[in-house]
Amino acid sequence: MTIEAYADTIVPGEKRSPDDRAIAGAASGGGAVASGAIELLETPGGGLAPALDALAISLNDHATEYAQERGLVLDDDVPPFVGLSFDDRTALVQLLTAPENPEKQMWVALALFSNMAFDSAAHVGTLDAIAAGHPGLLTIGYFRPDTDGVWRFPQFSYGRRLADSHPNTTTTGSPA
Amino acid sequence: MTATESTDVLVIGSGFGGAIAAYHLAAGGARVTVLERGPWLTAEEFDHDFLLGSSYTRIFDFVVGDGMSVLGGNCVGGGSVVYFATMPRAPRFVFERRGSIGRRMWPAGISRDTLEPWYDRVAEALPVRLTPWEQVPFAGGLFAAACAHAGRTANPAPSAIDLDLCTNCNWMMAGCRFDAKRSLLLNYLPAALAHGAEIRPKHEVQYLSRNDDGGYRVHYRIVDDVDYRVLHDEGAIDAKIVILAAGAGATPVILQRSEPRLGPMPHAVGRYFSGNGERLNTAVFDEDRVREVLGLTRDGGQAYAAYQIGRGPTVASWDQLDGSLPEYERFSLEQLYFPPGLGTILAQAPDATGPTWFGVEKKEMMRRWQSWLTIFTMSEDDNEGVFGPPPETGNSHRLSQQMLGNGPLRYKPTANTWRGWSLSDAAVKDTLERDGLARVMPWTNDLVGAYTVHPLASCRIGDDPATSALDDGHQLRNHPGIFVTDGSAVPGALTVNPAMTIAALAERAMPGIVRAAQERGVAVRYGAPSPDGETAGRRGVTRAA
Numbered sequence: 001m002t003i004e005a006y007a008d009t010i011v012p013g014e015k016r017s018p019d020d021r022a023i024a025g026a027a028s029g030g031g032a033v034a035s036g037a038i039e040l041l042e043t044p045g046g047g048l049a050p051a052l053d054a055l056a057i058s059l060n061d062h063a064t065e066y067a068q069e070r071g072l073v074l075d076d077d078v079p080p081f082v083g084l085s086f087d088d089r090t091a092l093v094q095l096l097t098a099p100e101n102p103e104k105q106m107w108v109a110l111a112l113f114s115n116m117a118f119d120s121a122a123h124v125g126t127l128d129a130i131a132a133g134h135p136g137l138l139t140i141g142y143f144r145p146d147t148d149g150v151w152r153f154p155q156f157s158y159g160r161r162l163a164d165s166h167p168n169t170t171t172t173g174s175p176a
Numbered sequence: 177m178t179a180t181e182s183t184d185v186l187v188i189g190s191g192f193g194g195a196i197a198a199y200h201l202a203a204g205g206a207r208v209t210v211l212e213r214g215p216w217l218t219a220e221e222f223d224h225d226f227l228l229g230s231s232y233t234r235i236f237d238f239v240v241g242d243g244m245s246v247l248g249g250n251c252v253g254g255g256s257v258v259y260f261a262t263m264p265r266a267p268r269f270v271f272e273r274r275g276s277i278g279r280r281m282w283p284a285g286i287s288r289d290t291l292e293p294w295y296d297r298v299a300e301a302l303p304v305r306l307t308p309w310e311q312v313p314f315a316g317g318l319f320a321a322a323c324a325h326a327g328r329t330a331n332p333a334p335s336a337i338d339l340d341l342c343t344n345c346n347w348m349m350a351g352c353r354f355d356a357k358r359s360l361l362l363n364y365l366p367a368a369l370a371h372g373a374e375i376r377p378k379h380e381v382q383y384l385s386r387n388d389d390g391g392y393r394v395h396y397r398i399v400d401d402v403d404y405r406v407l408h409d410e411g412a413i414d415a416k417i418v419i420l421a422a423g424a425g426a427t428p429v430i431l432q433r434s435e436p437r438l439g440p441m442p443h444a445v446g447r448y449f450s451g452n453g454e455r456l457n458t459a460v461f462d463e464d465r466v467r468e469v470l471g472l473t474r475d476g477g478q479a480y481a482a483y484q485i486g487r488g489p490t491v492a493s494w495d496q497l498d499g500s501l502p503e504y505e506r507f508s509l510e511q512l513y514f515p516p517g518l519g520t521i522l523a524q525a526p527d528a529t530g531p532t533w534f535g536v537e538k539k540e541m542m543r544r545w546q547s548w549l550t551i552f553t554m555s556e557d558d559n560e561g562v563f564g565p566p567p568e569t570g571n572s573h574r575l576s577q578q579m580l581g582n583g584p585l586r587y588k589p590t591a592n593t594w595r596g597w598s599l600s601d602a603a604v605k606d607t608l609e610r611d612g613l614a615r616v617m618p619w620t621n622d623l624v625g626a627y628t629v630h631p632l633a634s635c636r637i638g639d640d641p642a643t644s645a646l647d648d649g650h651q652l653r654n655h656p657g658i659f660v661t662d663g664s665a666v667p668g669a670l671t672v673n674p675a676m677t678i679a680a681l682a683e684r685a686m687p688g689i690v691r692a693a694q695e696r697g698v699a700v701r702y703g704a705p706s707p708d709g710e711t712a713g714r715r716g717v718t719r720a721a
Contacts, residue, residue, distance in 0.1 A: 009534070010521075011534070012535065027536050027539050031539065040228075045403065045576060047405075090530060090531060093534065094531055097622075098622075099622045108624065111623075112521055115521040116517050119516040119542065119545075120515075121226060121227075122226050123227070124227065125225055125227050126224065139539070139542060139543055140516065140545035141545055141546045142516070142545075143484050150345070150353070152343035152344070152345055153345065155474065157310060157312055157314065157317065158314060158321075159309075160309060162309070162312075162317050162321040163320035163321065163324035164324065164329050166497075168494070172265070172299065173333065174264045174265035174267075174334060174676075175672065176268065
């Protein structure tokens with residue numbers, strides 16, 4: 001739930017149900033979680049799976065500290081990071097990924113994978129993802145392939161000169 | 177350990193530096209063995225698939241350092257398999273650069289004029305061709321039209337792509353399944369094999385040691401087929417000549433790790449690294465303004481919305497490649513497609529009131545992904561990268577089964593480097609935001625540092641032993657019989673895509689390497705034609721010599 005909330009902070013989406021706490025509901029359409037962020041993070045080949053439990057504990061410690069410093073009262077029903085508002089989750093992620101933060105690297109890695117689930121569905125075959133209506137690929141408007149599963153674009157060019165070439169260009173097309 | 181084998185010439189890496197060496201030496205009669213860390217894939221194995229474990233992650237590496245991340249090839253054919261095949265020659269002023277050492281960086285024997293016949297050899301071998309405007313994809317056309325609207329010039333770039341075979345699928349980084357991209361898998365490497373060279377994939381060289389006869393022993397580990405974090409058997413091969421071409425992110429690491437056995441390395445091994453001054457800007461175009469201001473429309477009545485269509489960079493702007501400008505103020509701008517999954521997160525939402533690289537406003541930016549245009553800067557950085565102590569194996573501590581690792585490179589951009597980046601950012605903004613065409617913001621360095629796909633100069637050639645690891649014949653100083661022919665030998669940033677120059681330098685180094693092999697008793701001659709038998713390039717370099 002904590003890692004879901006982090007992924008949702010990176011690419012926010014709409015709640016799965018009215019009582020969904022992990023997903024804050026800050027944006028319409030599916031976000032990182034609906035795109036499979038947890039599945040991708042748990043993929044053994046990705047490299048982050050063994051660290052997820054520790055990351056969740058650490059993230060909640062940071063959330064508790066963040067809340068105490070600001071006098072925020074957290075709901076006991078959910079982990080501390082999940083208990084933060086979307087704006088506070090966002091502010092905390094900014095602090096954790098700031099260049100001067102010594103822990104930056106692991107929080108950036110968590111963000112990279114969360115984003116990757118959304119923009120490329122790296123945990124599942126791309127054709128399967130498209131067939132299943134993967135929210136991330138749909139959101140970015142990724143074009144569909146030909147019927148054989150391969151991308152080709154026979155229409156690809158405006159087909160005309162659109163600028164003058166630099167005067168110092170050689171006959172081989174290189175800078176002089 | 178298994179019994180030690182032997183060969184005449186051992187080549188480490190099969191990208192431009194390794195493939196060109198393997199071909200010339202094998203064709204000349206030497207026994208040649210190529211050790212390549214990555215897998216050996218052919219066209220039908222190059223997937224259109226973002227799935228972890230498809231060719232999209234099997235054939236390259238993304239190594240995160242301190243202040244600089246490096247994206248490079250990791251397969252037979254090296255960078256040529258994953259690159260975008262843009263092959264300009266470096267502008268004349270590049271060879272006169274002074275850089276961080278305050279005097280000419282390049283060896284006195286190399287200039288644009290002296291390198292030209294070697295460029296011609298590469299152009300013939302791949303081959304390299306100019307792209308006609310009629311074959312420039314929409315993204316390149318949009319960039320060209322925006323340049324013209326801003327009073328700038330723009331050129332279709334020369335490339336090593338067979339345009340009759342290209343489908344504009346834009347999956348080039350996963351390898352070309354149509355063999356349209358003229359990678360080394362289609363020219364130098366098959367020609368080397370035909371002459372008896374042996375290529376062994378999944379062999380990661382760890383270090384070199386010296387033999388009593390003046391030759392070298394090359395020690396390797398076998399890399400697991402799927403999980404590159406797992407290394408299997410070790411082995412060693414003796415050779416009279418060793419050619420290092422593991423790439424600018426790995427060659428100096430292998431030499432550093434060899435230092436206890438080989439003796440001190442030249443000071444410049446693992447120093448003076450250059451990211452080719454690279455930087456990315458992501459623009460989001462207003463489709464209505466593209467139609468109204470630039471007069472562009474495409475099939476279906478759309479104006480652009482075609483970021484995904486094409487083949488990497490096709491159009492470049494060279495208005496700042498002016499040799500009369502001060503050093504560090506010269507750069508090229510190139511239209512580039514950057515696929516999902518690898519760097520989208522670094523694109524920053526222009527005008528965001530909250531975080532720019534993640535969150536609500538970034539998601540809104542991603543909804544307009546097909547209207548993105550990425551502009552790639554190649555400028556003059558300050559050779560400020562330094563490699564720290566090498567990792568236990570390989571050139572990084574691998575995090576994922578493929579692709580992702582942490583490496584020992586440190587890179588703190590100097591004011592000179594920032595000057596080039598800032599001027600290029602301003603030029604991009606001025607060009608693309610004119611008359612409301614787009615909103616643009618540079619990628620952030622704050623997350624994984626600067627980012628290069630063209631690592632250079634970590635083991636560079638030069639005339640000065642204090643600032644160059646190699647002499648102008650690419651031989652490692654104080655270690656005769658070891659040569660370096662990959663991008664690490666290039667002295668500094670080139671302001672354009674470097675593959676053509678890396679390849680031309682490798683071609684230029686070959687006669688000298690053949691002579692060195694002869695002196696070590698190898699029966700080998702120089703003078704092979706182009707891999708497909710053409711001889712025009714050979715005649716050119718004979719005249720030059």
